[in-house]
Amino acid sequence: MSVTVETQVIHAEALKKVVGYKAVDDYVRSGMVVGLGTGSTAYYAIQRLGQKLQEGKLFDIVGIPTSTKTERHAKSLGIPLVTLDSHPVVDVAIDGADEVDRRLNLVKGRGGSLLREKLIETEARKLVIIVDDSKLVEGLGMTGAVPVEVIPFCWRHTMRRLLGLECLASCNVSATIRSENENIYVTDNNNYIVDLFLEKPIPDIVLAAQQISEIVGVVEHGLFLNMVDLCIVSGKDGTRVIERGL
Numbered sequence: 001m002s003v004t005v006e007t008q009v010i011h012a013e014a015l016k017k018v019v020g021y022k023a024v025d026d027y028v029r030s031g032m033v034v035g036l037g038t039g040s041t042a043y044y045a046i047q048r049l050g051q052k053l054q055e056g057k058l059f060d061i062v063g064i065p066t067s068t069k070t071e072r073h074a075k076s077l078g079i080p081l082v083t084l085d086s087h088p089v090v091d092v093a094i095d096g097a098d099e100v101d102r103r104l105n106l107v108k109g110r111g112g113s114l115l116r117e118k119l120i121e122t123e124a125r126k127l128v129i130i131v132d133d134s135k136l137v138e139g140l141g142m143t144g145a146v147p148v149e150v151i152p153f154c155w156r157h158t159m160r161r162l163l164g165l166e167c168l169a170s171c172n173v174s175a176t177i178r179s180e181n182e183n184i185y186v187t188d189n190n191n192y193i194v195d196l197f198l199e200k201p202i203p204d205i206v207l208a209a210q211q212i213s214e215i216v217g218v219v220e221h222g223l224f225l226n227m228v229d230l231c232i233v234s235g236k237d238g239t240r241v242i243e244r245g246l
């Protein structure tokens with residue numbers, strides 16, 4: 001049987017929609033403060049939330065967007081928005097991920113939004129991650145970059161410091177500054193992103209997260225460790241929920 005590229009794209013979108021809708025249906029209740037993730041999967045959760053608010057199936061919801069893109073999307077659907085400044089406790093946050101390991105540790109930020117995501121999702125009473133099963137990995141950093149947000153000032157120096165980290169010495173690490181349309185990509189926070197590419201898995205991700213954070217020009221990195229409460233995964237055989245520690 002041959003599967004056309006177009007059919008595969010529709011299939012991939014359907015998998016994202018299933019988990020996005022399920023996250024809102026199962027974990028969002030009226031009166032909640034909801035962290036709104038960023039990316040093509042979180043998009044469907046935001047759609048569902050807007051739909052349920054418009055239909056009166058949910059009420060008294062406020063959302064905290066994790067990017068300017070999500071902010072625009074949520075506003076277009078009439079979702080009331082606040083910030084952590086006024087609402088420091090987030091009842092539930094829903095977001096996608098680039099990679100999810102067996103312990104529900106993540107790589108995030110390949111879409112550029114890791115800093116606001118981590119800031120908001122750290123405060124979530126429940127962090128729900130929504131992915132299709134292509135995001136499940138054995139070792140983090142093997143399917144693409146581990147993004148690191150850095151200040152623009154002397155970014156080459158910061159990149160050299162990242163490349164020199166002892167904890168990544170066995171990974172054959174390389175790095176690029178992220179670009180967009182032949183310019184350096186600028187985050188919502190007016191920073192840059194260094195993408196770290198690893199040929200071998202990080203031996204100790206906790207140590208790596210700590211050592212990356214300790215570099216002075218680093219603002220935040222895309223390793224989200226011990227944050228996730230549950231992950232909803234869709235695949236061709238259906239949808240399942242993986243809870244942390246089970």
Ligand SMILES: O=C[C@H](O)[C@H](O)[C@H](O)COP(=O)(O)O
Nearest residue numbers: 039040041096109111112113
């Ligand atoms: O910066 C982007 C975010 O971390 C996204 O959550 C992540 O890249 C996954 O996005 P998508 O659902 O589009 O694969």
